[in-house]
Amino acid sequence: MIELSDINSYYGESHILHGVSLAVQDGEIVCLLGRNGAGKTTAILTIMGYLKPRNGAVCYNGRDISGLPTHAIARLGIGLVPQERGIFPSLTVRENLTVFARPGARDSSRPKDPWTLERIYRLFPRLKERESNLGFQLSGGEQQMLSIARALMLNPALLLLDEPSEGLAPTIVDEIIQILEGLKKEGLAVLLVEQNLRVALAVADRHHVLNKGEICFSGSSSDLKDNDFVLRTYLSV
Numbered sequence: 001m002i003e004l005s006d007i008n009s010y011y012g013e014s015h016i017l018h019g020v021s022l023a024v025q026d027g028e029i030v031c032l033l034g035r036n037g038a039g040k041t042t043a044i045l046t047i048m049g050y051l052k053p054r055n056g057a058v059c060y061n062g063r064d065i066s067g068l069p070t071h072a073i074a075r076l077g078i079g080l081v082p083q084e085r086g087i088f089p090s091l092t093v094r095e096n097l098t099v100f101a102r103p104g105a106r107d108s109s110r111p112k113d114p115w116t117l118e119r120i121y122r123l124f125p126r127l128k129e130r131e132s133n134l135g136f137q138l139s140g141g142e143q144q145m146l147s148i149a150r151a152l153m154l155n156p157a158l159l160l161l162d163e164p165s166e167g168l169a170p171t172i173v174d175e176i177i178q179i180l181e182g183l184k185k186e187g188l189a190v191l192l193v194e195q196n197l198r199v200a201l202a203v204a205d206r207h208h209v210l211n212k213g214e215i216c217f218s219g220s221s222s223d224l225k226d227n228d229f230v231l232r233t234y235l236s237v
């Protein structure tokens, strides 16, 4: 579905991603792990077209999208849940969900069963309870749920999630894990950026670990769990 081939991304002259290659297939959750500053967000920004890679290609359903503007990439069916969540503080939960909702990509990747408010509220009962609250009145966990739910209302075929568990209490992280498991059951493809190994191992099919902009490990959950060197050296576990 999405394939990064030998990506090199820069901020000005700062060379951040060094030959990154990874792919996410239909219905798969793939996790990109790594310490602060490893380049995880940069990889997401490169997919979304905020950064144009100097070398390499980002292909979505076989088409090279690396030169496209961000809005065109979003329209193809790639949704982003940014690290800073980006919800509107002065709009209600319901308004946050409906203000930009759209039916999804125009091509065959448009979902047969589009997301509606009712369907969102079934997956996120907490948001239904808070429907009339303003964005700024929500807890961190509720804001994260709203950010994920709002991205779903655009009916993406692929969701990019940037550290959804960051700064959340363990019980709320458990709720986020349940939501990600729910998305997996829905068959959505997800590229999950995480530092929380518990979340990664709970939901992802495959993992890539980034270190200083290079992928230093790729493998399954059991490969990762058993690799003490990678866990200690690159993930501080």
Ligand SMILES: Nc1ncnc2c1ncn2[C@@H]1O[C@H](COP(=O)(O)OP(=O)(O)OP(=O)(O)O)[C@@H](O)[C@H]1O
Pocket (backbone or CB within 6 Å): 011, 014, 016, 034, 035, 036, 037, 038, 039, 040, 041, 042, 043, 195
């Ligand atoms: N706008 C920018 N200009 C220059 N350098 C940047 C910019 N944004 C990030 N960087 C640098 O790029 C490197 C990778 O940052 P990135 O945000 O991709 O890391 P990350 O793995 O997502 O880390 P975190 O978990 O802290 O978000 C870091 O060294 C960071 O300082």
